[in-house]
Amino acid sequence: MRDSPVLVTCGLPYTNGPCHIGHLRTYVPADFYVRYLRRSGEKVVFICGSDNHGTPIVVNAERDGVTPRALSERYHIHFDQTFRRMGVLFDHFGMTDNPVNHHRTQSLVNRLIANGHVYSRVIQQSYCTKCGRFLPDRYVEGICPHCGSPARGDECDQGCGRHLEPGEIKEPTCMVCGTKAGFRDQEHYFFRLSEFKEFLLGYLEGLSGTLNARNYAMGWVKDELRDWCITRTLDWGVKFPGRDDLVVYVWVDAPIGYISFTEEWADETGVSWKDYWCREPTAITHFIGGDIIYHHCIFWPALLKGAGYGTPHAVVASGMLKVDGHKFSKSRGYVVWTNDDYLDKGLPADYLRYYLLSYTNHTKELNFSWKVFQERVNNELVNTLGNFVYRTLYFAHKEFGGVPDVPVRKEIVAEIDRSLAAIDRSMQEYEFKTAIDSMMGLAAYGNNYIQASAPWKLIKTDRDAAARVIKDCLILVQALALIFEPVIPEAAQEIWQMLGNADRIEDHQISGATGDVPPGPLPPPRPVFSKLEDAFIAEMDELLAKRVKEAGKKATKMKTIPFEEFCKLDIRTGKVISAEKVPKSNKLLKLRVDIGDEIRQIVAGMAEFTTPEEITGKPVVVVANLQPAKIFGIESNGMILAAGEQASLLMPEKEVPPGTKIR
């Protein structure tokens, strides 16, 4: 048992869009973990809430013609309900815009100021006069000062990849309204993160959780820590103490939500939130997505330390989610919405919970495909687990009317014990997939046992022996219900009831898995899982394919290519050595072009606009590495660049030798 009470949190969903299964990749394992701890006798409080501040919510609210608060509430309710439908049950689900969080954030920031961890500095910020607000760099686009490529405010994302400092970008434009943005001087406040380097190195050394979180953060801290700007010029958010024109950066008040939500919960239940947050060591475990590791392993512990709070005990970071092998992307259509695409189709939360938990290691990327989803549900949940439970209960009910009054074989209990130990080992290491493999292993053991013992044969010769076998199987079924409850809570409850229990399985502990099943009548069983039909899966696949196709149509209009693609083109100057008309063709000229290191034969469609005499001797621009093609039976090894319908030849302004590379 730990000294401090156990607190588990999940990364806060941002209230600017609906829940998709990428979200669940973090929430389902967290819920699974919490349920497991509870089934193991641990007292746990499970806290989450919605993240409401920041520019994107202001922008989206304006677009929808509502207030940021109203937009936040809409999605807050949405997430709260969706999580419940998925069986992800928080003890409290708060909002970062609620008064308690405003108060806690200001209090914490004041302590940082009092402890000398905050200073002010004047910096330049992009400002859009039309929108009348300062723009986060993500909302600014322009030209990279280093390479001249189109770039984002913070990074030359399409060109040289360099990080851009505020004020560096040329021709800044507001991405919301498209007008020219300017720069304005503004006083901002910085957190002295650089002073926490030593602390963080020691802290990360002892941080529990998954290795990806620790390694990633460690590399960052060892490299360089810059001080962190913790204010924004925005109306929407938590006011920075003493400055009505500034709010704190959302990444400050969002994690503080973990504290304030604990406060809200503690107020309701009459306990002290300080027991969770104000003493070391804490028993705080954060479940987060892999993309926000540095916030939780660097900024957050430094803030807590600087303000005199306890620091988290563990950070458990999940890997990314893919759809059909593609990177999860709303704009490209590779998305599965939790409500529209899953729950509202009548699919059980249990199936998706099982898939998300059992697919792979928690820190690796997880691929969702309807086909694989169907395979795993049908083979593992329905066939292996569901069928063992059903054939056992069915046989017991049919032949004995319930649980026969016979003793249990020791080796069965020993096997369950082995499973429990293996599961617990895996859970301690946050190896959720391995834990579930052990669970499913027990179901396979059950199938094996009933198959080898063949009670349907025994019943004809030795009724008592058959009774003993089926009793053993009933013990296994009970054990399976208890150990699988954290994974598939609804199905576990159903099995629990079919074992003759009237109460909630949640009120029982996993250790009961080795206990007896009291003799007595059982209700008639029914299968707990049903198979996913091919037709249904095909339908879902079609829906996804359609969405991807439609997204593709939109995207082709403004498709960009990465710089690397452009680099593949070998464009250079050339000089036309000779030219002749291609026989039987109106448009084609056969050219011999000097491109520096060789003379190329190129067929060009410009006979209508120029004559062989005119073009001979002219400098031209050539794509030299185009795939060779046969035009009118004549091989063409490149392409002459010309503009427009009149095929106006492109040529260098100053004279350069043939073969000069064009960039």
Place this chain on the structure above:
RNA sequence: AGCGAGGUGGGGUAGUCAGGAUAUCCCGACGGGCUCAUAACCCGUAGAUCGAUGGUUCAAAUCCAUCCCUCGCUACCA
């Protein structure tokens, strides 16, 4: 570019930190068994030079070095 993660039979995936004999599990293929059960379940067979090369060792998927490939992240995006 830097940092992080990964490359294991046809597909997916475990094992790598703490090196050891026939490399796990799910599917797929093939053959057999069983009939209590949701055409289920059980058994067996084929199939992997564990990304490449070199090294350490009695012994390497595992440790070390170099290289190739894939993905992710890179702070005044949330």
